[in-house]
Amino acid sequence: MNGIALAGAGWGGQGLLAALLIQAGQMALVLLAAPLLVGIVRKAKARLQRRRGASVLQPYRDLRRLLGKEVVLAENASWLFRTAPYAIFAATWVAAALVPTFATGLIFSWTGDLIVITALLGGARFALALAGMDIGTSFGGLGASREVMIASLAEPAMLMLVFCVAIVAGSTQLSSVAAYMLTQPVGLRVSLALALVALCIVAVAENGRVPVDNPATHLELTMVHEAMVLEYSGRHLAMIELASALKLLLFASLIGCLFFPFGLAHAGSAWTGYLLAIGLWCGKLLVMAGLLGTLELSIAKMRVFRVPNFLGAAFMFGLLGVLLLFVSRGM
Amino acid sequence: MSAHYRRTQVDAAAWEEAADALVAGETTLLSLWAEIGCVHMAVLDETGPDAAAGGGRIAILSLDCPDACFPSVGRRHPPAIRLERAVRDLFGLVPEGLPDTRPWLDHGRWGEESVPAAAYPFLPVEGDGLHQIPVGPVHAGIIEPGHFRFTCDGETVVRLEERLGYVHKGIDHLLAGAPLPAAARIAARVSGDSTVACSLGFARAVEQGLDIAPPLRAVWLRAVMAEVERLANHLGDWGAICNDAAFSLMLAHCGVLRERVLRTAATCFGHRLMMDRVVPGGVAVDLDAAGLAALHDLVALLRARVPPLVKLYDDTASLQDRTVGTGRVSPALVAQFGAGGFVGRAAGRAFDARRAIGDAPYDALSFEVPVLQAGDVNARVWVRIREIEQSLSLLEQLLRGLPTGPLRIPDDDLPRGSGEGLALVEAFRGDLFVWVRLEAGQVRRCHLRDASWFQWPLLEAAIEGNIVADFPLCNKSFNCSYSGHDL
Numbered sequence: 001m002n003g004i005a006l007a008g009a010g011w012g013g014q015g016l017l018a019a020l021l022i023q024a025g026q027m028a029l030v031l032l033a034a035p036l037l038v039g040i041v042r043k044a045k046a047r048l049q050r051r052r053g054a055s056v057l058q059p060y061r062d063l064r065r066l067l068g069k070e071v072v073l074a075e076n077a078s079w080l081f082r083t084a085p086y087a088i089f090a091a092t093w094v095a096a097a098l099v100p101t102f103a104t105g106l107i108f109s110w111t112g113d114l115i116v117i118t119a120l121l122g123g124a125r126f127a128l129a130l131a132g133m134d135i136g137t138s139f140g141g142l143g144a145s146r147e148v149m150i151a152s153l154a155e156p157a158m159l160m161l162v163f164c165v166a167i168v169a170g171s172t173q174l175s176s177v178a179a180y181m182l183t184q185p186v187g188l189r190v191s192l193a194l195a196l197v198a199l200c201i202v203a204v205a206e207n208g209r210v211p212v213d214n215p216a217t218h219l220e221l222t223m224v225h226e227a228m229v230l231e232y233s234g235r236h237l238a239m240i241e242l243a244s245a246l247k248l249l250l251f252a253s254l255i256g257c258l259f260f261p262f263g264l265a266h267a268g269s270a271w272t273g274y275l276l277a278i279g280l281w282c283g284k285l286l287v288m289a290g291l292l293g294t295l296e297l298s299i300a301k302m303r304v305f306r307v308p309n310f311l312g313a314a315f316m317f318g319l320l321g322v323l324l325l326f327v328s329r330g331m
Numbered sequence: 332m333s334a335h336y337r338r339t340q341v342d343a344a345a346w347e348e349a350a351d352a353l354v355a356g357e358t359t360l361l362s363l364w365a366e367i368g369c370v371h372m373a374v375l376d377e378t379g380p381d382a383a384a385g386g387g388r389i390a391i392l393s394l395d396c397p398d399a400c401f402p403s404v405g406r407r408h409p410p411a412i413r414l415e416r417a418v419r420d421l422f423g424l425v426p427e428g429l430p431d432t433r434p435w436l437d438h439g440r441w442g443e444e445s446v447p448a449a450a451y452p453f454l455p456v457e458g459d460g461l462h463q464i465p466v467g468p469v470h471a472g473i474i475e476p477g478h479f480r481f482t483c484d485g486e487t488v489v490r491l492e493e494r495l496g497y498v499h500k501g502i503d504h505l506l507a508g509a510p511l512p513a514a515a516r517i518a519a520r521v522s523g524d525s526t527v528a529c530s531l532g533f534a535r536a537v538e539q540g541l542d543i544a545p546p547l548r549a550v551w552l553r554a555v556m557a558e559v560e561r562l563a564n565h566l567g568d569w570g571a572i573c574n575d576a577a578f579s580l581m582l583a584h585c586g587v588l589r590e591r592v593l594r595t596a597a598t599c600f601g602h603r604l605m606m607d608r609v610v611p612g613g614v615a616v617d618l619d620a621a622g623l624a625a626l627h628d629l630v631a632l633l634r635a636r637v638p639p640l641v642k643l644y645d646d647t648a649s650l651q652d653r654t655v656g657t658g659r660v661s662p663a664l665v666a667q668f669g670a671g672g673f674v675g676r677a678a679g680r681a682f683d684a685r686r687a688i689g690d691a692p693y694d695a696l697s698f699e700v701p702v703l704q705a706g707d708v709n710a711r712v713w714v715r716i717r718e719i720e721q722s723l724s725l726l727e728q729l730l731r732g733l734p735t736g737p738l739r740i741p742d743d744d745l746p747r748g749s750g751e752g753l754a755l756v757e758a759f760r761g762d763l764f765v766w767v768r769l770e771a772g773q774v775r776r777c778h779l780r781d782a783s784w785f786q787w788p789l790l791e792a793a794i795e796g797n798i799v800a801d802f803p804l805c806n807k808s809f810n811c812s813y814s815g816h817d818l
Contacts, residue, residue, distance in 0.1 A: 049580060138462065138465065142464065145485075211577070211649060216577075216579070217577065218471035219471070219575060221464075221803055222800045296577075298580070299578070299647075299649045300577055300647060300652070301653070302649060303800070304798060304800045305486070
């Protein structure tokens, strides 16, 4: 309710066309920036290993190469296998459009809240897991079963931290939450710190990064995400690669807008305000890419059956955050 | 100077008696191979009265097979099963009573016509909820081909069955009838990563067969090369094992060090892997003053750079969590199979050919043979780490005491005689067994048995009860040779 009320106030002053343009710009920007973020993380990892590493533009070249290649389909591939990449990409892109990356109050952000984002990502994962099993290879099934196990633990943790943030800000609406964090004297709150840790854990798990999964591995038997997409090729694989890059960007932006919302533009900002906000957003992403690279290098991948403990910790952090809030408010 | 042994022609009863001793654990099977119409078995007596003296410990039993069959040893002693299957594939001699009648190296594609090969009958699997995962023979990484058939209950591996033989090159056939220089080149290519050890084993066996002794400087230079090879491989393995647990930092560090070792080898001996540098009668290249200095620099560099890496390995809890307790092999199994190298020494089998055979120059050097009991991935890593330290110490001693003198007996001066020779050398993987029969200066029959023959079966045992995702880690910690095994 709150969201709708704010929505009217949000783009009312700006004009529908301008609001739509800004939203379109945001969607284009996340799509363009996502491969770069992946490239930067890879570059950071390479440099930390004292390797030269591929250019940060390599993910773009990979995408162009994949789009130019023909699709090789297994004989028994069903329509599901062929349509899943587009569904996954679309769901992830829409989810990314709902996140206030550099500005709050974007026109689409009023159509869905944090729970919708979680659901969209969950839907994309459901499609991918089904597609992984569609061909019937053992690796697809192995990857799908691992992915779903991880998801079944990551999603409750995600919802718990959503509640935690929502109780503080009084809304699950990301724009409202970010605006609240930006304008109200929230101060240092234990609950929010717990939620931040939980979100970082969930982000690592959701994006299949070390220590949960290793995106750089060639070992079929250890793969989670990669095992499901082993049978994909050509433009299908390009869609999936782009979707996972978008997902990484989405989570990085989410952490940024929830916990480090400084510099976000808001509806009615001047063009310079938007430009400044975009610059700041890029800065935040760079820092997070560096941190992710460092984390991935400093830790080994955990055993598959350790992942529940890891995600269980995220859930407990989220739950503790919620409980602390209740206690401090005396119900 | 080389491994002392005696070869005796035996009858079927004595053959069975030797098999009894193997089953009872009194002796260890070194190898089992064939010639046309004859089958040989080499056994090592680790407990006998001669053991301390180092003489008469290796015995070769030869059994004539006029009916093209021989009593199976593998029927009662599992380590012989794959060797006997290979004997049947390569020489058509039938191991009587061997329950596993499937071919091993022969994939049904050796015929002239391109007849499609019959499907290989994998071991049957029964039980609810079990599923199979076929992996290979082509893998996603740049490694050799081999097929692994996992039977799993969810993530837990119930059984792993290996199928090897994809890189069969016909080494035995190529070696038969080859003149010595050509044969030495073939032997050097049995397994590229242990080319020095293969060449060394072949050269020693030939020298014993011809009853000649290489110059002293060559003997020491061979040991230098063998230790440099061991360093390069152990460093590479250490990094690769950690990388399989997604700890790529260690791979980066170890990769740099391994590269330094290989470049030093190229500087000193003119080839990164030192291929064809060890030849029958001596060594092909000398170590000059610049090479000596480069080796001294290398030892100093590794002395400085390895300890921090050991600390990094030991202090990274997430890595320890992956390696400790993973892929355990029991000491009993290791003893039964006589597994050498880090696989054996990580599970209590203190066998090192350098110490047990005591060939020159190792009899004049002081070094330890690190032995651990745990038998897991972590123990295999630690054996490698300790062996790196020992190899550095050995290199220091070798460089200090390097004698001067001639390098080799020229090929033209090698006797054109006949004879038999045997060698057991310590490759980085473990003991490499070579037996050669020479006739008129040519190889009549040469058998090389890589340490992997007795390590591959233990990998099947190691993964049992572990989860599928831990297999790459176990596999890398074994790092068995495909090429050396498939011959």
